[in-house]
Amino acid sequence: MTSTAPRLLVTGGAGFIGSAYVRMLLGPEGPGDIAVTVLDKLTYAGSLGNLEPLLGDPRLEFVRGDVCAPGLVGRLAAGHDGIVHFAAESHVDRSIDGGTGFARTNALGTQTLLDAAVRHGVRTFVHVSTDEVYGSIDRGSWTEDQPLAPNSPYAASKAAADLLVLAAHRTHGLDARITRCSNNYGPRQFPEKIVPLFVTRLLDGHDVPLYGDGACVRDWLHVDDHCRGIELVRTQGRPGRAYHLGGGTELTNEELTGLLLDACGAGRERVRHVPDRKGHDRRYSLDWTRARDELGYRPRTGFAAGLAATVAWYRENRSWWEPLPR
Numbered sequence: 001m002t003s004t005a006p007r008l009l010v011t012g013g014a015g016f017i018g019s020a021y022v023r024m025l026l027g028p029e030g031p032g033d034i035a036v037t038v039l040d041k042l043t044y045a046g047s048l049g050n051l052e053p054l055l056g057d058p059r060l061e062f063v064r065g066d067v068c069a070p071g072l073v074g075r076l077a078a079g080h081d082g083i084v085h086f087a088a089e090s091h092v093d094r095s096i097d098g099g100t101g102f103a104r105t106n107a108l109g110t111q112t113l114l115d116a117a118v119r120h121g122v123r124t125f126v127h128v129s130t131d132e133v134y135g136s137i138d139r140g141s142w143t144e145d146q147p148l149a150p151n152s153p154y155a156a157s158k159a160a161a162d163l164l165v166l167a168a169h170r171t172h173g174l175d176a177r178i179t180r181c182s183n184n185y186g187p188r189q190f191p192e193k194i195v196p197l198f199v200t201r202l203l204d205g206h207d208v209p210l211y212g213d214g215a216c217v218r219d220w221l222h223v224d225d226h227c228r229g230i231e232l233v234r235t236q237g238r239p240g241r242a243y244h245l246g247g248g249t250e251l252t253n254e255e256l257t258g259l260l261l262d263a264c265g266a267g268r269e270r271v272r273h274v275p276d277r278k279g280h281d282r283r284y285s286l287d288w289t290r291a292r293d294e295l296g297y298r299p300r301t302g303f304a305a306g307l308a309a310t311v312a313w314y315r316e317n318r319s320w321w322e323p324l325p326r
């Protein structure tokens, strides 16, 4: 690393997607000459183990801390050229049980980072958001101009953050960009989300809880494709713009469950139907023409191969998930 290497602050870099992004940045696909600081509180969802192969890399610094702490965030922002903001409370079911932590981290934490970015002249701010900010759509796909209409406390806190990011751009001229992606899957996802929850339960011989009629539709995006898309937005995106990063594989939860049962060699009798999630959005669907045409974004991982590799990873890495609650 040279002293002139760009310095990037990655919040939430010990979580599922953030750690994949840091591995990509510091791996062969990354820019090479870059210094990365991860700021992560290490909540239940974060683990230093997710960064393990990189912890001796002189280009990486890890700081345990809270994105809502203005002193710490200000000191860090002062030494960085860019911020990529992943840190969030990310699980919808937990937000239904209690939304305060979501409002705090996702909205207040984002504003704390924005204030620091403006004050210290951070050049680029990338905010990682979600398709859930738009609510639910029965047919067709949302473009980035769709008004936000979130339903869950999680989605509402992410929508609040998106609006704060746009406000910082319009008010202060901060070069801020937003990514909104569909459902991610891949290795190292905390086993509370459907793919790792079902896979780890099936590998342990348990049943799997399928919400309601199983007919909710989600679009699936491999985490590595998501990270490549974020990097395109960081390096080539336009200030003040949102970009959709979709995967291209829409499945009902029931269809996904069938694929997971097959991949784990389990029969249909392992499915337990449970009452639907409160306010469950029926379908999300992103039109990602803008990212494709402006940035050349295109997911590379076919869903069948990506899912098989993901299931294989959980099979081979029991020590990562066995201690975690499922």
Ligand SMILES: NC(=O)c1ccc[n+]([C@@H]2O[C@H](COP(=O)([O-])OP(=O)(O)OC[C@H]3O[C@@H](n4cnc5c(N)ncnc54)[C@H](O)[C@@H]3O)[C@@H](O)[C@H]2O)c1
Pocket: 011, 012, 013, 014, 015, 016, 017, 018, 039, 040, 041, 042, 043, 044, 045, 046, 047, 065, 066, 067, 068, 085, 086, 087, 088, 089, 090, 091, 105, 109, 128, 129, 130, 131, 158, 181, 182, 183, 184, 185, 189, 190
């Ligand atoms: N997983 C998905 O399918 C998905 C889809 C769309 C958008 N997103 C967004 O992508 C981002 C990353 O999601 P993920 O699935 O990797 O989440 P995750 O829950 O796996 O990781 C979140 C990380 O943020 C850290 N964190 C939480 N609160 C913090 C705080 N106050 N200060 C500092 N660090 C804190 C956690 O320790 C953890 O490492 C989130 O912003 C999420 O909203 C995720």
